[in-house]
Structures are given as C-alpha cells and as structure tokens.
Amino acid sequence: MGIVAIGTVRGSEIAENKDADEKSRLLQVEFTNADDLQTIEQLGATGEDSNPQPGARVIVIDLGPSYRVAVALSDELEPEVKAGEKEIYSYDGAGAKLATIKLLSDSSIELNGDADNAVAFAGLKTAFDQLKSDFDSLVSAYNAHVHATTATVSTGSPGVLSATVSTGSPTTADIDPAKIDSIKVP
Numbered sequence: 001m002g003i004v005a006i007g008t009v010r011g012s013e014i015a016e017n018k019d020a021d022e023k024s025r026l027l028q029v030e031f032t033n034a035d036d037l038q039t040i041e042q043l044g045a046t047g048e049d050s051n052p053q054p055g056a057r058v059i060v061i062d063l064g065p066s067y068r069v070a071v072a073l074s075d076e077l078e079p080e081v082k083a084g085e086k087e088i089y090s091y092d093g094a095g096a097k098l099a100t101i102k103l104l105s106d107s108s109i110e111l112n113g114d115a116d117n118a119v120a121f122a123g124l125k126t127a128f129d130q131l132k133s134d135f136d137s138l139v140s141a142y143n144a145h146v147h148a149t150t151a152t153v154s155t156g157s158p159g160v161l162s163a164t165v166s167t168g169s170p171t172t173a174d175i176d177p178a179k180i181d182s183i184k185v186p
C-alpha cells in the first residue's frame, strides 16, 4: 500500500465496483501522461457524496494488487474561509461556486449568502396570532357599532354626526422576535 500518484479528474460515472457487488463512483483520472487515463474508484468519507468536476485533483492509493482508490480531492478552487471555519458548496465546470453553506467562527451559518436573516416559525406564529386577535377585535367592534344620529328621514334638520364609541386599537403584532441573527440567507 502506498501513494501511487496525484492525478487529475477528467470524468466520472456511477457503475459497479471491481467486485461487482455495489455501485461506486468511478473516476477517470489522468496522470502525467495525458493518454494515461485510468478508471479508479472514488473512496469518500461516510455521510458525504461529492462528485468532482473535471480538473479536480485526487490522491490515488494502491490498496493491493490492481486495486487503487482515489481518497482525497481538491477542486482547485481558491480557499476562502478563516481558521476554524468550514464551507460546503457545489460548483460548476468553470469553477464558480453555486450553493454554499458556510459555518463561521462567529457561530453563524450562511446559506447561499448573508444579505438577509432566516426566520423561525414560532416567532412568526406569535406575531400572526397577535395580528389576527387584534383584527378580530376590530371586526367585533365594527360589527357592534351604531351610529348616533338625530336625523329623521325626510323631515327636520340634518342629523348630528358623532364618532363611534366602539373603537379598535392599533395592533401590537411584531415579527422581529422571529429573526434569527445567527442564520443568514441571500
């Protein structure tokens, strides 16, 4: 067993592994000679499934007679995160990052960007329920109100207008508590 070489990914496919007992991702890996393309099984970490774009670099380890695996990948994109941080991303063939999840050292998480904040259901429900309650109170007041007037149809002087005595109150609903400071979104 040992490191055979560092190669460059030129393509990939999901196919049966050497033992034909399970599906694996097989990488087409180029070494120093561009004509020397080898099919090598990708061996990733548990709980992960990542498919490298062509151009990614792999370390190929020889595990025994004619059994090699690619165990490490570098997509050749420029590193960005600071010490202790982690970013998970997808990317296109031109090396542009697409979907991103950043776990940052200030305890925040950024999902595809940081321009806005995520919101939590409980806070929204509290605010919505308050708004609904306030609205329903206003509806009740509106439905119950009567107009005080001294007008008599077709006779006498015009009636006297006066403000209703069954008034509503401005809502106190507030969604600010639903804001999650530590989770940022686009």
Ligand SMILES: [Fe+2]
Residues within 6 Å of the ligand: 145, 147, 164
């Ligand atoms: Fe009225």
